[in-house]
Amino acid sequence: xxxxxxxxxxxxxxxxxxxxxxxxxxxxxxxxxxxxxxxxxxxxxxxxxxxxxxxxxxxxxxxxxxxxxxxxxxxxxxxxxxxxxxxxxxxxxxxxxxxxxxxxxxxxxxxxxxxxxxxxxxxxxxxxxxxxxxxxxxxxxxxxxxxxxxxxxxxxxxxxxxxxxxxxxxxxxxxxxxxxxxxxxxxxxxxxxxxxxxxxxxxxxxxxxxxxxxxxxxxxxxxxxxxxxxxxxxxxxxxxxxxxxxxxxxxxxxxxxxxxxxxxxxxxxxxxxxxxxxxxxxxxxxxxxxxxxxxxxxxxxxxxxxxxxxxxxxxxxxxxxxxxxxxxxxxxxxxxxxxxxxxxxxxxxxxxxxxxxxxxxxxxxxxxxxxxxxxxxxxxxxxxxxxxxxxxxxxxxxxxxxxxxxxxxxxxxxxxxxxxxxxxxxxxxxxxxxxxxxxxxxxxxxxxxxxxxxxxxxxxxxxxxxxxxxxxxxxxxxxxxxxxxxxxxxxxxxxxxxxxxxxxxxxxxxxxxxxxxxxxxxxxxxxxxxxxxxxxxxxxxxxx
Amino acid sequence: xxxxxxxxxxxxxxxxxxxxxxxxxxxxxxxxxxxxxxxxxxxxxxxxxxxxxxxxxxxxxxxxxxxxxxxxxxxxxxxxxxxxxxxxxxxxxxxxxxxxxxxxxxxxxxxxxxxxxxxxxxxxxxxxxxxxxxxxxxxxxxxxxxxxxxxxxxxxxxxxxxxxxxxxxxxxxxxxxxxxxxxxxxxxxxxxxxxxxxxxxxxxxxxxxxxxxxxxxxxxxxxxxxxxxxxxxxxxxxxxxxxxxxxxxxxxxxxxxxxxxxxxxxxxxxxxxxxxxxxxxxxxxxxxxxxxxxxxxxxxxxxxxxxxxxxxxxxxxxxxxxxxxxxxxxxxxxxxxxxxxxxxxxxxxxxxxxxxxxxxxxxxxxxxxxxxxxxxxxxxxxxxxxxxxxxxxxxxxxxxxxxxxxxxxxxxxxxxx
Numbered sequence: 001x002x003x004x005x006x007x008x009x010x011x012x013x014x015x016x017x018x019x020x021x022x023x024x025x026x027x028x029x030x031x032x033x034x035x036x037x038x039x040x041x042x043x044x045x046x047x048x049x050x051x052x053x054x055x056x057x058x059x060x061x062x063x064x065x066x067x068x069x070x071x072x073x074x075x076x077x078x079x080x081x082x083x084x085x086x087x088x089x090x091x092x093x094x095x096x097x098x099x100x101x102x103x104x105x106x107x108x109x110x111x112x113x114x115x116x117x118x119x120x121x122x123x124x125x126x127x128x129x130x131x132x133x134x135x136x137x138x139x140x141x142x143x144x145x146x147x148x149x150x151x152x153x154x155x156x157x158x159x160x161x162x163x164x165x166x167x168x169x170x171x172x173x174x175x176x177x178x179x180x181x182x183x184x185x186x187x188x189x190x191x192x193x194x195x196x197x198x199x200x201x202x203x204x205x206x207x208x209x210x211x212x213x214x215x216x217x218x219x220x221x222x223x224x225x226x227x228x229x230x231x232x233x234x235x236x237x238x239x240x241x242x243x244x245x246x247x248x249x250x251x252x253x254x255x256x257x258x259x260x261x262x263x264x265x266x267x268x269x270x271x272x273x274x275x276x277x278x279x280x281x282x283x284x285x286x287x288x289x290x291x292x293x294x295x296x297x298x299x300x301x302x303x304x305x306x307x308x309x310x311x312x313x314x315x316x317x318x319x320x321x322x323x324x325x326x327x328x329x330x331x332x333x334x335x336x337x338x339x340x341x342x343x344x345x346x347x348x349x350x351x352x353x354x355x356x357x358x359x360x361x362x363x364x365x366x367x368x369x370x371x372x373x374x375x376x377x378x379x380x381x382x383x384x385x386x387x388x389x390x391x392x393x394x395x396x397x398x399x400x401x402x403x404x405x406x407x408x409x410x411x412x413x414x415x416x417x418x419x420x421x422x423x424x425x426x427x428x429x430x431x432x433x434x435x436x437x438x439x440x441x442x443x444x445x446x447x448x449x450x451x452x453x454x455x456x457x458x459x460x461x462x463x464x465x466x467x468x469x470x471x472x473x474x475x476x477x478x479x480x481x482x483x484x485x486x487x488x489x490x491x492x493x494x495x496x497x498x499x500x501x502x503x504x505x506x507x508x509x510x511x512x513x514x515x516x517x518x519x520x521x522x523x524x525x526x527x528x529x530x531x532x533x534x535x536x537x538x539x540x541x542x543x544x
Numbered sequence: 545x546x547x548x549x550x551x552x553x554x555x556x557x558x559x560x561x562x563x564x565x566x567x568x569x570x571x572x573x574x575x576x577x578x579x580x581x582x583x584x585x586x587x588x589x590x591x592x593x594x595x596x597x598x599x600x601x602x603x604x605x606x607x608x609x610x611x612x613x614x615x616x617x618x619x620x621x622x623x624x625x626x627x628x629x630x631x632x633x634x635x636x637x638x639x640x641x642x643x644x645x646x647x648x649x650x651x652x653x654x655x656x657x658x659x660x661x662x663x664x665x666x667x668x669x670x671x672x673x674x675x676x677x678x679x680x681x682x683x684x685x686x687x688x689x690x691x692x693x694x695x696x697x698x699x700x701x702x703x704x705x706x707x708x709x710x711x712x713x714x715x716x717x718x719x720x721x722x723x724x725x726x727x728x729x730x731x732x733x734x735x736x737x738x739x740x741x742x743x744x745x746x747x748x749x750x751x752x753x754x755x756x757x758x759x760x761x762x763x764x765x766x767x768x769x770x771x772x773x774x775x776x777x778x779x780x781x782x783x784x785x786x787x788x789x790x791x792x793x794x795x796x797x798x799x800x801x802x803x804x805x806x807x808x809x810x811x812x813x814x815x816x817x818x819x820x821x822x823x824x825x826x827x828x829x830x831x832x833x834x835x836x837x838x839x840x841x842x843x844x845x846x847x848x849x850x851x852x853x854x855x856x857x858x859x860x861x862x863x864x865x866x867x868x869x870x871x872x873x874x875x876x877x878x879x880x881x882x883x884x885x886x887x888x889x890x891x892x893x894x895x896x897x898x899x900x901x902x903x904x905x906x907x908x909x910x911x912x913x914x915x916x917x918x919x920x921x922x923x924x925x926x927x928x929x930x931x932x933x934x935x936x937x938x939x940x941x942x943x944x945x946x947x948x949x950x951x952x953x954x955x956x957x958x959x960x961x
Binding site for chain 2: 018037038039042102103104120121123124126129131214215216217226228229230236313314316317336397398401402404406407489490491493497498500501502504506507508510
């Protein structure tokens with residue numbers, strides 16, 4: 001509902017209606033102004049290019065990674081290592097990644113001056129904010145590859161992948177080829193929604209683009225955000241038009257993806273029918289999986305580098321390590337950061353908890369009435385993840401102002417909840433439905449009323465998925481940028497809004513403090529979610 | 545409008561959205577809100593202020609300014625029982641947006657923005673739309689200390705009369721900072737044409753913040769002040785008839801300069817501090833700043849190498865004043881006025897002029913201060929990187945705000961593709 005209300009509030013100014021600054025008649029002037037903006041076509045092209053490239057590449061790398069490793073024992077341990085990457089906000093990763101790849105960044109420093117001979121960063125080298133958007137695509141991969149890989153692994157549980165593998169092995173197929181030919185087509189339908197979420201996010205993200213994308217001209221969503229904040233108030237109209245155009249682009253891309261799926265399926269069928277047992281495909285998969293490992297390593301390095309910055313005294317090119325470490329930054333920033341941490345944590349805790357309770361209530365009622373949700377319900381749950389945030393947040397802000405709740409903690413919590421709920425619900429739904437119905441039925445047969453079955457059987461057995469769902473909700477809330485900005489009227493500062501503000505060139509040492517905390521908070525909760533059930537049930541075999 | 549509404553039906557949330565827009569219609573037809581002068585006595589204002597929390601919306605990209613604002617908060621809490629919360633902005637226009645959103649929703653009192661650090665085009669926009677409280681500066685006791693005669697930018701903000709709708713708090717003058725370990729002082733350029741020659745000798749090592757940024761626009765305005773056929777024309781508004789002719793020499797100069805800039809003049813740092821980081825990393829060799837103590841404070845905070853120094857232009861550089869203003873619907877106008885008044889207190893002014901804190905020149909008239917107050921401003925001897933008095937050249941007045949708006953638009957048209 002907030003999405004719908006917000007879209008209306010954004011759509012009206014897009015067609016010239018915003019009485020407070022003199023827009024009272026329907027018109028197409030906003031669209032004219034939008035398309036007269038110098039470089040707007042470049043902005044649109046950049047958004048499309050980044051979105052499509054990031055989605056296709058992250059899917060390809062994630063698939064290659066799973067194809068190679070899905071049937072190996074090490075995998076379960078590995079997925080436990082990937083999961084924390086999911087909990088890390090995009091902004092923290094992007095900020096660290098920017099320092100990793102910049103012309104004066106850590107990779108160049110590591111090789112300078114010994115290998116490169118550079119005493120200072122070369123003037124012509126462009127590795128960041130490049131006009132093709134490659135730096136942004138790479139930055140997005142760091143987060144989206146682990147996401148899609150984990151979604152693939154989760155979906156695996158619902159297909160008979162072991163049996164398929166034995167069959168294909170008997171027919172002489174090599175591992176990875178067999179996985180792509182036999183298992184992937186079964187898994188793919190369940191990946192569609194996560195892929196769409198990745199596509200929608202990559203095309204329309206503002207916060208990652210501010211850090212990694214070029215600014216002259218920027219991607220379309222940044223252009224819209226810039227105009228919403230312009231001192232020339234007439235820019236509202238083209239801003240709203242740009243926001244609406246962003247929505248149309250996402251819808252068109254999702255449609256195009258569905259068409260593309262058909263084409264790929266057709267080609268894939270032909271490929272399978274040719275009956276190759278794997279040769280070139282094995283090599284490609286290995287390269288892809290290698291990229292997967294590289295993105296993971298880059299993500300970890302990005303976070304570690306920002307931690308290092310927060311303890312740096314001074315750290316100039318070409319030094320690969322800080323000259324001297326000190327706790328000064330933490331001592332100075334400490335008192336100022338506590339309020340921000342409190343805001344961030346309280347918002348994340350409360351929204352994740354509320355989302356968790358609502359999800360459990362929905363799932364419990366679903367299992368009592370024994371009817372699974374329709375496909376339409378699933379799409380509705382995913383709607384906030386598919387509609388670009390910029391497209392409805394301005395309208396949403398007007399609603400909040402009218403209710404006189406903007407700038408309040410509650411308004412921000414509500415806006416976070418809209419995004420937290422789908423993630424929590426979707427991550428809990430599968431394990432919930434997968435629980436053997438004989439357990440609750442036995443409890444009922446023993447005379448336990450339904451709520452006791454829920455509290456004493458279902459929930460303890462699902463303690464770990466429940467904890468993980470909570471941790472995911474927590475992480476999603478911590479990472480929210482635009483909703484915090486719009487609903488919070490700038491008064492509610494979180495680690496994410498502060499980090500984005502600081503990323504516009506402020507002191508990296510301070511930025512290090514904020515991004516490290518931003519990454520650490522969800523990680524701690526995630527660890528707690530894993531460790532707590534293991535401790536509580538250490539005497540129960542199969543539950544820990 | 546009515547057709548748009550009729551097509552929508554149903555749910556509560558939708559109706560809420562419509563109610564918001566409906567209220568906005570009423571508000572818009574109720575006419576423009578007229579500014580009312582502040583007539584209450586200072587005693588009445590300061591006692592009403594006690595216990596209030598002032599939400600000060602300020603651009604937060606500079607850590608030193610943030611720290612100064614935090615200090616101001618501590619002091620007014622101690623002295624007047626007013627709490628200050630800094631609302632961190634990435635762009636001052638965000639605060640303007642917020643006031644407009646509130647006006648859209650019909651919230652004409654109890655607004656969420658109490659005080660804005662503002663000047664230039666944002667001030668002009670709010671003044672024109674009647675979104676400001678006041679005139680109020682005549683009610684501030686410390687305002688009588690302000691230099692309103694020789695520091696003209698205190699009463700004329702980008703040639704727009706201030707009319708008591710915003711209160712000054714610091715002076716700025718454009719300076720250039722470079723690393724003396726890489727370049728000898730006498731090799732640094734002191735005119736626009738010399739800057740072009742310098743860039744030719746050091747391709748890729750000069751840049752300026754994006755022209756959408758205030759400081760970046762100033763880079764072009766500074767060149768315009770030197771290259772324009774006459775200085776007087778810049779004090780009047782830019783028009784369709786005079787703009788092309790007056791700016792022609794600027795564009796021909798920039799056309800030659802741009803390919804020599806960092807990243808071939810296709811990408812620019814988003815802000816002043818982003819530029820500072822590039823200088824610290826060694827990507828570029830010169831940065832521009834509105835703070836004459838930029839080099840000194842950056843050395844003190846280890847943001848730049850200890851060898852950075854400052855230079856100015858022979859014919860002078862542009863200067864202006866930073867102000868604070870209060871929106872017409874602010875919830876805590878009294879508290880905001882107490883903060884504005886404290887910013888003009890000699891204690892606060894001396895602190896912000898200290899290069900170890902901000903290093904911006906005071907807006908006060910030294911002749912109006914008593915001896916004890918004057919001693920607060922005693923120069924801090926031996927600070928590394930601080931330019932000597934007179935080293936920077938004269939202060940030039942800001943052109944009329946319309947020049948900046950048009951130059952930014954023209955630049956985007958020419959170079960943002």
